[in-house]
Structure formats: C-alpha cells, structure tokens
Amino acid sequence: MKRLSLLFLSLALPISILVGCGQPDSKTTVLQARVDSLQNKLKLAYVPGTGEIMNSIIVSHHLKLWLAGQQKNWVLAEYERHMLLGGFTRIQKYHKGTPEAAAVAMIFPAMDAVKKAIQDKDANAFKSNYALLTNSCNTCHQALKYEFNVITVPTAGRPENQSF
Ligand code: HEC
Helix, strand or coil, X not given: CHHHHHHHHHHHHHHHHHHHCCCCCHHHHHHHHHXXXXXXXXXXCCCCCHHHHHHHHHHHHHHHHHHXXXXXXXXXXXXXXXXXXXXXXXXXXXXXXXXXXXXXXXXXXXXXXXXXXHHCCCHHHHHHHHHHHHHHHHHHHHHCCCCCCEECCCECCECCCEEC
C-alpha cells in the first residue's frame, strides 16, 4: 500500500508540476486571495508602541512596585515586579530589531536584584535595588536620546515616579 501510494506520488507530482506551470488553477487563486487577505489583516493588527508600553505598563508598575515594597507587601511587590517585567519583554517581542529592544537587557540585572530583595523580604535591599532599577530606566532613556523622560524614586507623601 505504502509502495503504491509512493508510486502514485512519484507520477502525480511531475504531472501536477507540468499542469501547474500554466495559468494558476482556481484553487491557487483562492489560496492567494486568502494569503492576501491575511497579510492585510496583519498590516492592520494593533502593535503597542514603545512609548505606549512605557506609559501604560512600565511606569505604573514601577510606581506600584515601590508602594508595595514600602508597605512590605511582598506578595504584591512580586506581582508588580512580574507585571513590570512583562512590559520589557513586550518591547523585545513586538519591536525586535530596534535599538530599544536591543537595549532592554540593561534593565535585567536591576530587575533580578529587586526580585531577590522581594524574595528575601529585605526592605533595605529593596530600597537600594529599586534606586538601581530607577537609574537603569534613566540610563536607557539617555542612551536612546529620551533623556527628558526622567524617572524618580517616589518620595514619602508624593506618590509619583516621574520628574516634570
Ligand atoms: C530599553 C530602554 C528603556 C528602558 C530600560 C526604559 N525605558 Fe522608558 N522609554 C524608552 C524609550 C525609547 C522611550 C520613548 C518611547 C517613545 O516615545 O516612543 C521611553 C519613554 C518612557 C516614558 C514616557 C512615556 C510617555 O508617553 O510619556 C516613561 C514614563 C518611561 N519611559 C518610563 C520608564 C521606566 C519607569 C523605566 C524603568 C522601570 C523605563 N522607562 C525603562 C526606553 C526605555
């Protein structure tokens, strides 16, 4: 049976290639139309820009991370750290090949240090590593010529993390 179908394939393939060399058959036309329509859909697919990811995901989770750490609410702090990380990995995913995607890795050492402080429930280490994290935000902004976006460590009574 296997042999027979192989024989059939070996005969059918050259014939279909010969036939296929002429005008595209209706099946090919239908498939091409489908590919075209999918390509158009892809072109219209919504991809969040780096600025949007910064403004919607990164800046808010950076702030909440601080507030949770200040309250020593380590479960919430870990959640916020994880969400913040999601912002950075989205840049790597959706903006592959851009300078900002290439620069994302610079934030990981500070992110890891914050993670460890949370795991250890160490408020002092959290504080200093959060400052390191915030510095890394600004290092990247400077490197990519967005240095006017200045991120700060919030101060008591002023729950803000950007300098205006
Ligand atoms: C990989 C480099 C990089 C890192 C790391 C980075 N940023 Fe950004 N950030 C950018 C770039 C690039 C822009 C400008 C994007 C644009 O406008 O299209 C930006 C813009 C911003 C903005 C302005 C968004 C707006 O619409 O007003 C904020 C706020 C911001 N970043 C917060 C942060 C915070 C907080 C961190 C650290 C937790 C951080 N960023 C880390 C590259 C980075």
